[in-house]
Amino acid sequence: xxxxxxxxxxxxxxxxxxxxxxxxxxxxxxxxxxxxxxxxxxxxxxxxxxxxxxxxxxxxxxxxxxxxxxxxxxxxxxxxxxxxxxxxx
Numbered sequence: 001x002x003x004x005x006x007x008x009x010x011x012x013x014x015x016x017x018x019x020x021x022x023x024x025x026x027x028x029x030x031x032x033x034x035x036x037x038x039x040x041x042x043x044x045x046x047x048x049x050x051x052x053x054x055x056x057x058x059x060x061x062x063x064x065x066x067x068x069x070x071x072x073x074x075x076x077x078x079x080x081x082x083x084x085x086x087x088x089x
Contacts, residue, residue: 003072003074004068004072005066005067005068008066009058009061009062009066012057012061012065013054013057013058013061016057017045017053017057020045020049020053021038021041021042021045022038022041024041024042024044024045024049025037025038025040025041028040028041028044062074062075063075
């Protein structure tokens with residue numbers, strides 16, 4: 001069994017992750033009083049935030065944005081597993 005909206009989920013996640021990383025670059029720059037590249041902010045984001053944010057994004061997409069969310073058999077397995085693994089739940 002596979003997600004019927006995986007490409008839509010991936011495209012949405014990429015858009016959200018780019019925004020999160022750009023925001024992280026700005027905050028790091030403010031904290032360190034210097035320019036922070038996207039690549040540096042991306043590494044920091046992956047190390048400190050990706051696990052929690054990734055699980056939260058899947059929860060948001062799968063339960064609110066996906067047109068199949070009302071009848072998808074994967075939601076309990078896909079979302080609960082990720083939230084448990086990431087420590088969000």
